[in-house]
Structure formats: C-alpha cells, structure tokens
Amino acid sequence: MEIDYSKIKVIGFDADDTLWVNETYFRDAEHEFARLLSGYETENKIDQELFKMEMKNLEIYGYGIKGFMLSMVESAIDLSNGKIDNQTLGRILDIGKHMITHPVELLEGVEEVLHKLSGKYRLILLTKGDLLDQERKLEKSGLSDYFHHIEVLSDKKEENYKNLLEHLEIPVDQFLMIGNSLKSDVLPIINIGARAIHVPFHTTWAHELVKDEDNNGGYHTIDRLTEVLEFL
C-alpha cells in the first residue's frame, strides 16, 4: 500500500496503550471487581452491567479512572440489590486508587521511536481522559522532553482534532497521528484529511471497538511501534 508521508512535519502520539500500558489495568480492575461481587452474580453478568453503567455515565463523567470508580460503586449497589457491605465498597475504592497510583509501564520500543523521530519531526502528545491523571503519567514516564506540546482532550472526535490543528496552526496534510484506537486515533484523523498509523494494543476497551473493514488503503496498520520508522 502506497501512502505518502513526505509532507508530514508534526506527529501526534496517543498515550494510553500506545506509549504505555493502560487498558490492561482496567481489565485487571474489572476482574477484581467481579471477584468482590461474586456472591451476587456471574462474572459475565457483572462485566456486562458495569459496562452498561459506564456507558450510561460517560456523558456526565467523561473518560478516566474517577468516573470508572464512581460507576463501580453505583454498579455494586445495583448488582447486590442494595445489599453490598461497606467493607467491599471500601475495597472497590481501593481498586481505583491503586490504578491511579500505579507506576507507568512503557511499551516496547517507545523510547527508541521518540528519540529517533524527535530529531526530524515536531512531536505532540494527544490524550483523552483525566487531566491530572494524564499529566502525572507523562511525568512518571520520563518522556515529557520529547514533546513540543501536550494536549488532553475531553474526547477525540473529528471536531476535537480540527479545532486543535487549527489552534496549533498545523495544516492537515502535514499531520500524522499514531495510536492504538481505530475509533479515536485513526478514523477521525483520516476523515479530516490527515494521516494516521494504527498500532493495535492486544486489549481494546469495548467502547473503543470498531470493525476494521473501512481500511481501503487509507492508513497503515503495524504490529509494533518501531515499525513506524520504516515509513518516516
């Protein structure tokens, strides 16, 4: 597949599950949540109900761990028919606090890729979710100095990207986005006329899942981040 990257001057990196592990901790948390509630329901039912609760609350809480914690609490009350004990609720809060304070675990090849690309391109970090949480992870990651600009977006839709590129005065044909989520990092970017490279992470949140059948030559999908160096 022939895609021209010669005009690219600015590269946007997604953070969670592109530069460092994130989704794995949510899956671990959900598993622990289901274990705590195993007296009330099957793990499958608990997973389903928690996901429904998260989707119901997404509009008011947005993305991030705090909203996830609040949805776990509300879901535990519902799943137990109002019988969940305080000790278990305390443990549910601990699951979330543990996620927030977890060390940052960089994915393979991240430092090499950022180091090599930062000499040739302007790199920016584009994440969504909780502002404090993302700032903290970036600081812990030790990667701050590679980025000219960091932007935490409340969502990653075409409109969000358009506004950001306009604000940073980046022409769309000079922008490339690299990320693990087709829905958030690739499709909206292709739709506004910029370039995107898809680096799937082994775990994807159900909310971020879209069918990968729209790729009619519009973007590359690679297995590991270091492969971007073959194109850039």
Place this chain on the structure above:
Amino acid sequence: MEIDYSKIKVIGFDADDTLWVNETYFRDAEHEFARLLSGYETENKIDQELFKMEMKNLEIYGYGIKGFMLSMVESAIDLSNGKIDNQTLGRILDIGKHMITHPVELLEGVEEVLHKLSGKYRLILLTKGDLLDQERKLEKSGLSDYFHHIEVLSDKKEENYKNLLEHLEIPVDQFLMIGNSLKSDVLPIINIGARAIHVPFHTTWAHELVKDEDNNGGYHTIDRLTEVLEFL
C-alpha cells in the same frame, strides 16, 4: 494605590466563582451530605471529616466534582463506622450528579465586562479542575466566543502560570489575571511579575483561604467585576 495597567495586552479570567457560581453548590452539597449523615454525627464534625478526606485525597484525585463525590462516599463509610446503607450512598452519588448537570449561573456584570474588554484585549480563560466539567460549563455559559484561548490547568501555582505564559508567548508584564482566589489567581501571578485583580466571591473553599495581609500595594481588590472597567 497606583498600579500601571498600560502595558497589559492579555487578560486571563478565572472561571469558577469569577464568571459563574460554583462554590455555593459545593456548600449546598456539603449541607445535604451532612443531613444524610445526621444520624451518625453533628454537622460540624461531618464537615470537618469530609474536608480532611478531600485534603487526603487531593493529591490523587485533583480538583473537581468527581473527586469530591469519591471523598463523600469514603467519608460516609468512615463516619458511619462502616454502617452507611446503600440507599444513602445512592443519594450521595445523586448529589454529585446533580452538581455536574446543574445549569450555569453567570455572576453579575460578566457579559458586560467581557464584551467591553474583548474589543481592547486578548482574553483567555484559565481554570483548574476537571476538563470535561469545565468545557461543559463554558459551553453552557454561552461565553466561549469571548475567549481566544481556554486552558484547564491541573493546578494554579507559579510554575503552572510560568509554563503557560511561555507556551502562549505572552510576556509577563503584558499579562493581567482576574479572579476570586487570592491563593490561585492573585498571589502566584504577582510572584511571577504579572498583574492581578482580586474579585472576592462571598464564599471561599477552606482550601483556597489565605490571609490577605500580603497586599502591600501589589494588586487591587474590587467588590464587583464591573469595577475592572475603571482600571482598563
């Protein structure tokens, strides 16, 4: 008191309790929380313990309603010695959801001041707290068009302001900040060499309280926002 505003080209506005009501809703929420827990403790004790819990959790949750909700849940468990019932916990979650979805109530004179100043100065909005929550309030407020730039900071310390002014390429002597919090909007600004005008709101969160004895001519304090027009 003679302060020279002639060099000012960019004005930063705080949002919560400067442009619209915020702290009042937290006080109302605390009152409702104390009412729900009145079977366990006095309102005074409940207020104190909730505040302690918020301070303990501030580093991990940051500012905003979701962290406040999580602290209320944790505090309710503690204050009741692990006996708080699920129905009451559900009501505590409802207090927070109600806060998030509350309509935005503009303070007196805000539209007049922004309208007049936007012709002469570049206006930017500088808030702290939850990103989605602040974006939503700005949208509901109908004030977006007055601002050239909106920045949600994870905190408002000297370092945060310095980085922001550098990033936006605003010389400190051309910058004026207007806000209700001495601690967040005025003192750090004066300390980095920019100008600030203090517009106290009738209610201030205990965490934001500092003694106003450091004002040795460094900034003006006004009673209502429209008075800024006398200086600018």
